[in-house]
Amino acid sequence: MLKFIKHNMDTIAGIGIFPLISFIIFFLFFIVLFVWVINMKKTEIELLSNLPLNADDQVNSELTNNTPNS
Amino acid sequence: MNNNTLIEKFSYDNNIVRLFANATMFWGITGMVVGLTIAFQLIFPSWNLGIEYTSFGRLRPLHTNAVIFAFVGNGIFAGVYYSLPRLLKTPMWSKLLGKINFWGWQLIIVSAVITLPLGYTSSKEYAELEWPIDIAITLIWVVFGWNMFATILKRRERHLYVAIWFYIATFVTVAVLHLVNSFALPVSFMKSYSWYAGVQDALVQWWYGHNAVAFFLTTPYLGLMYYFVPKAANRPVFSYRLSIIHFWALIFLYIWAGPHHLLYTALPDWAQSLGVVFSVMLIAPSWGGMINGLLTLRGAWDKVRDSVVLKFMVVAITAYGMATFEGPMLSLKNVNAIAHFTDWIVAHVHVGALGWNGFLTFGMLYFLWPILFKTKLYSQKLANFHFWIGTLGILFYAIPLYWAGFAQSQMWNDFTKDGFLVYPNFLETVTNIIPMYMYRAVGGTLYLIGAIVMVVNLILTAKSGTFVREEHAEAPALVPLSKNYKDEHWHRWFERKPTQMLIGSLIVILIGGVIEMVPTFLVESNVPTIKAVKPYTxxxxxxxxxxxxxxxxxxxxxxxxxxxxxxxxxxxxxxxxxxxxxxxxxxxxxxxxxxxxxxxxxxxxxxxxxxxxxxxxxxxxxxxxxxxxxxxxxxxxxxxxxxxxxxxxxxxxxxxxxxxxxxxxxxxxxxxxxxxxxxxxxxxxxxxxxxxxxxxxxxxxxxxxxxxxxxxxxxxxxx
The missing domain is CATH 1.10.760.10 (Cytochrome c-like domain)
Structure with missing residues (x-):
């Protein structure tokens, strides 16, 4: 099964292309991720950040009623 | 939400949360008692009792397995079974699977308690349990994942909050780690040999071992942090953007860090270098998590003064930041040359374990108990006492061991001016640090006392309240998404699609493992043959x-x-x-x-x-x-x-x-x-x-x- 890819590892010469390819892939991935995260709308951010606090659960009802919770 | 949306009524099951939380406390005390025992054994060898079942070599794996899988493990389940339904506005998909998850996990722990002192062990750290138990772990983990994923699929809240991505990544990665590292050939019912040998086995073991830290001790607890800290402080997380970036960076980078456990060993240099570089890069996403956690409290630090829950959480996150700075520093080869094999590493582990895992668990429990039992905490004073004695315990644990590690390393390296070892007798370097072992035992004792005080406090809290077995809730049914959902940020697409999230996380975490491990299997020059080396008789x-x-x-x-x-x-x-x-x-x-x-x-x-x-x-x-x-x-x-x-x-x-x-x-x-x-x-x-x-x-x-x-x-x- 490995014979299809083994030949890539026959010699150490020129092995540097593999880490280079990996680096480029991940550098690009994170650059794109970073740019798109920067461009997220503030309204969206607020909506998502407040998900645990939006819940209509016991905690939030207690907090709203100013019951000390610690 | 428009008037045509159906409001559905349902309830959250608190019983399963209570079960897991009780187990967390029980096994936490047990694991710490075993830890304290072995700490004393290093000072007073007679504490080994001269019998095989209580000797250090058999009890130490019991301690590590108990605190990692029994204490933190149950803590993870308690926190997930509480937070996941509430974040998704739906109860867990199956109460039965929850019960199987619970009882199955406890049975696994009990089998560890029995088999490890009996000497049934694979010897691989944090994976000592023999193959039948490994199979049980796989089955129960699948049960957990199935229940979790089915719940996600039938959710009423479309968007997956950041905590849930961490839970998904945890599930998927732990499954991969466990499966790959556990490959072994059984010889008898409780004995097997690792499929891998020598260098490859070391690499697989520490790819596993470090990622057990990453995906069992870190990612699920980051998920818990992202839920419980905002809840306890009643403020949203500092930066959602940061949470996206640090999530993907963390799960991608962490996997590669394994070789930092093998620096200056016979592992090929290129693998060691990868481990170093990725470990150093890991500071960024780790501190992203710390920053997000701590700055959630920006403008609300006065709350910390009055809240023991927040105190525990703040110290936990700070300890996380410390440990995730120290870890990359220890991954630098020159630092590692000093620290490897010494108590410095033990200190590092326990800053993370006692500080991050322990304290976040305690914070979560102190937060949950008044809610689950609809009452006030029995004693604020006892809880504060726990906080201070626990913190002191961490300091008494770590600082003497830093001293011990450094001192012993220096003694190993000490040469006379004529070029001879100053301490040719290894034993001298041990007896020199016994006083530090005594201080460490004091630290452990303080920490254990704090934990016991917590258990007493929580028992009395429960007694003074009434358990809310089912917490009633209501939420609108999920609105079908129209196909033309414009203006949507791309990551929101991911957040809507848990399956893609799971597959995406799986691919990301597989990369590091494959790149680091496959060449050692394929490239012969990585493990040069030595003709004189023969099999054991x-x-x-x-x-x-x-x-x-x-x-x-x-x-x-x-x-x-x-x-x-x-x-x-x-x-x-x-x-x-x-x-x-x-x-x-x-x-x-x-x-x-x-x-x-x-x-x-x-x-x-x-x-x-x-x-x-x-x-x-x-x-x-x-x-x-x-x-x-x-x-x-x-x-x-x-x-x-x-x-x-x-x-x-x-x-x-x-x-x-x-x-x-x-x-x-x-x-x-x-x-x-x-x-x-x-x-x-x-x-x-x-x-x-x-x-x-x-x-x-x-x-x-x-x-x-x-x-x-x-x-x-x-x-x-x-x-």
Whole structure:
């Protein structure tokens, strides 16, 4: 099964292309991720950040009623 | 939400949360008691009690498994079973699966409590449990994941909050880690040999071991942090953007860090370098998590003053930041050269374990109990006492061990101006740090006292309230998404699609593992063959299995690093090719005792009788030694009915014994065992010992006397 890819590892010469390819892939991935995260709308951010606090659960009802919770 | 949306009523199951939380506390106390016991054993060897079941080598894995899988494990389940339904506005998909998850997990823990002291162990750190239990772990983990994913799929809240991505990544990665590292060939019901050998086994083990830290101790707890800290502070997380970036960066980078456990060992240099570089890069996403957690409290720090829950959480996150800075620093080769094999590493582990995992668990429990029992916390004073004594405990634990680690490392490296070791006797470097072990035991005691105080406080809290078994809730049914959902940020697409999230996380975490491990299997030059290295004899194999059974690897290493201080003390540094038949590898992580890689070599070899007496009572030949006594090795016999099966297993794994050797192996054992007995019988019988060739001690001596001998033979590689 490995014979299809083994030949890539026959010699150490020129092995540097593999880490280079990996680096480029991940550098690009994170650059794109970073740019798109920067461009997220503030309204969206607020909506998502407040998900645990939006819940209509016991905690939030207690907090709203100013019951000390610690 | 428009008026046409149906409001659905349902309830959250708090019973399963309570069950898991109770288990967290029970096993937390148990695991800490075992930890304290072994801490005392290092100061007072008599605490080993001279019986096999309570010896350090067998109890230490019980401690690590208990605190990681029983304490933190149940803590994860408690937190997930509470937060996941509330974040998704839907109860867990199946109460039955929850029960199976709970009881199955506790049964696994109980089987660990039984099997580990009995000596059934694979020797691989944090994966010591033998293969039948490994299968059980797989099944229960699948049950957990199934329940979690089914819940996600039937959610009423479309968007997956950040905590849930961490839960998904945890599930997927732990599954991969467990499966790959547990590949073993069973020999009998409770015995197996690692599929991998030597260098490859070391790499797989520490790819697993470090990622057990990453994806069992870190990612699920980051998920819990992202839920419970905003809840406790009643403020949203500091930066959602940051959470996206640090999530993907963390799960991608963490996987590669494994080799930092193997710096300056026989692991190929390129793999070591990858481990170093990725470990250093890991500071960024880790601190992203810390920053997000701490700055959630920006503008609300006054709340921390009055809230013991927030106090625990703040210290937990700070400890996380400290440990995730120290870790990358320890991954630098020059720092690692000092710290590896010393108590510095133990200190590092416990800053993370006691500070991050322990304190976040405590914060979560103090938060949950008043809610679950609809009452106030029984005693704020006791809770605050716990906070302060726990914090003090962490300091008393870590600081003495930093001192001990550094001091011992310096002593190992100390040379006279003529170039000789100042401390050629390893034991001297141990006795010098015993006072530090005493302070550490004080630290552990303080921490345990705090935990006990918490349990009492929470029991009294429960008694003073009424348990809310089912918490009623209501939420609108999920609105079907129209296909033209414009203006949507791309990551929101991911957040809507948990399956893609799971597959995406899976791909990301597989990359590091594949790139680091596959070449060591394919490229022969990574593990150069040494012609002189031969398989173990059958008697030595039995001895090796006894070495594994007694947990010798917990205190002794078999990996001489290429430093002059090591070659002077132990002999030639260890080469990758020497370990090709080692299923599993036994390089070890800690030198509480000396390295044994060349214990049988001309330089270090001791008479057979020395080993006999040393195992029987270490202090009779090494005054001041803290090694446990192993008198049962003189009475118990190794099992020759297993010999053929063991050899056959090794042949299957690629060790070049002759095909017909399994049947002839016992004759070989008899011959070698008799030789050893004859060499020391007279001397020992004078001292009143009974010496017989079938005893475990004989096999162990055979193994120890073989270590490091192969490369001394005249055979060389023909080129």
């Amino acid at each position: 059958p008697l030595e194999l039995h001895g090796r299995d006894i070495y594994i059974q007694e947990g010798c690897v917990n205190c002794h290493t078999q990996m001489i690093r290429p430093f002059r201080s090591e070659t002077e003390r132990y002999g030639e540094y260890s080469k990758a090719g020497e370990f090709v038949y080692d299923h599993p590898f036994l390089w070890g992580s800690k030198r509480t005792g000396p390295d044994l890689a060349r214990e049988g070599s001309a330089k270090l070899r001791k008479p057979n009788s020395w080993h006999f007496k040393h195992m029987y009572d270490p202090r009779s030949v090494s005054d001041g030694s803290i090694m446990p006594a192993y008198p049962w090795l003189l009475d118990k016999s190794y099992d020759t009915t297993m010999t053929a099966a063991k050899i056959r297993a090794m042949i299957t794994l690629g060790v070049p014994y002759a095909e017909d050797f399994p049947e002839k192996a016992n004759a070989d054992i008899e011959r070698q065992a008799n030789e050893i007995v004859e060499s020391m019988r007279d001397l020992l019988e004078e001292d009143g010992f009974e010496v017989a060739p079938d005893r475990e001690i004989i096999a162990l001596i055979a193994y120890l006397q073989r270590l490091g001998r192969d490369i001394e033979s005249k055979e060389t590689n023909e080129k």
